[in-house]
Amino acid sequence: MESQKKTSQPANKTSKSEEDEEEQCCANTSCEKSEKQEPSSPKQGDFSDPVYKEIAVANGAINRMSRDELRAKCAELKLDTRGVKDVLRKRLKSYYKKQKLMRSPAANGNSDEYFDYICVVDFEATCEENNPPDYLHEIIEFPMVLIDTHTLEIVDSFQEYVKPVLNPQLSEFCVQLTGITQKMVDEANTFHQVLKRAVSWLQKKELGTKYKYTFLTDGSWDMGKFLQTQCKLSSIRYPQFARKWINIRKSYGNFYKVPRTQTKLICMLENLGMQYDGRPHCGLDDSRNIARIAIHMLKDGCQLRVNECLNSGQLRNVPNSAPIEGAPAPQTPKKRD
Incomplete structure (x- = not known):
């Protein structure tokens, strides 16, 4: 849900400003103006x-x-x-x-140490046209897209809608933005039930047991804001397997040496010579397009690494020097005391 990530401003202002920023960046043929020259040789003594x-x-x-x-x-x-x-x-x-x-x-790095799978997540959540500062977003769509890092293909996906409890009636703005109707959420299960099925889906893939995996998001909000808020609202302990993830915006900016203004979803796609496929702000379509970017980066030689985590409820950066560690095997969600 890109229009509400990385800001606490009202949703309508956020959506407009980010879309304007994306259009300005992607329509401008000088997207290449920020080219940064890499050193032509390593520092003396490094290699x-x-x-x-x-x-x-x-x-x-x-x-x-x-x-x-x-x-x-x-x-x-x-x-x-x-x-x-x-x-x-x-x-x-x-x-x-x-x-x-x-x-x-001199070749270093063992491909066996890298992730077997990368799981892309892009939640959709309740919103108002003018979100008050204390507005609590509830997850209303839970999508996941699984990338096989060996074949560099999307191999499976998961999607369920979620019934909001705190604000059960969706705003017209939310319906128009996400395409999620009132009927869809009315007929959906609660977050606790959907999370259990999501965990079961991950377990059937043998992630964290037979295969090494991690999560990937478009920004910090999916895990750092939406999932953390939803777990509190549902009285669920935040899942251990989702405490670390790859923020693809940071990875993209660092790998291609571009500024943050060129790391919006639409701009990343266009800079890579691709177009958005599907409906923007549909969680599953967003996840698939994010996965396409990730696959493109892997093909270009990027080793996508975990770069963000939650520590005591606070968002933290993970240094690039940290070892590549897969997420733990997903466990059935537990209720908070």
Whole structure:
């Protein structure tokens, strides 16, 4: 629910300002204006193997290429030629780095240590056109999309609507924004029941037991705000398996070296040469489009890592140097004392 993430402003003002920001960014052909030059060589003493000097030389050559030259080189190597200059440059650098490290003893990182699956979550929640500062959002759509990191494909999905209890009547603004009707939530189960089925779905996939996995969101609000608030309202202990996740906005900005204004969902898609598929603010469609971005980043050589967590109810950053640890096996939700 992008229009309500990362802000406590009224929903109508938030939605308008973010959409305007996205349109301005994506319609502007100067999306490439923020190109940041990467060092052409590693710092002295950082790497001893000669392969890193070769990588640095290749990076320097790539930095000097025009967009047409980058696209031509990608085509020559049978790589995706879509995307803005930042994306094409990063794609080529990742390709050359991977190729050179594969032929060198300096290669590091074991693919067996990475996640087998990434589970994308993008909740939809109740909202008003003018949310008061103390407004409590209730989750009304619980979607999950599962990415197989070995095949780089979406392999399954889960979706259920949720009956709100605190504000059972949806606002007209919420219905128009999300496409979720009053009938849908009236016929849905409570959050506690839906969460139990979501956990059962994850367990059947053997996530956290046979397979290593983690969650991925578009921003901090899904876990840090919506899920945490909903668990309190439903008197449920916050699930341990959802305490760490990948915020793809941070990952995208860091990987492609772009500012935050280019990490909105629509802008990320357009910068990668893709269009939104489906209905915006439908949780399942949003999740699928976020998954498409994640898959594209993995193909470009990005190692998506957990970068946010909840610690004592507070949102915290997870350093890039932290070991890659999968989420624990999902457990049946427990009631709070």
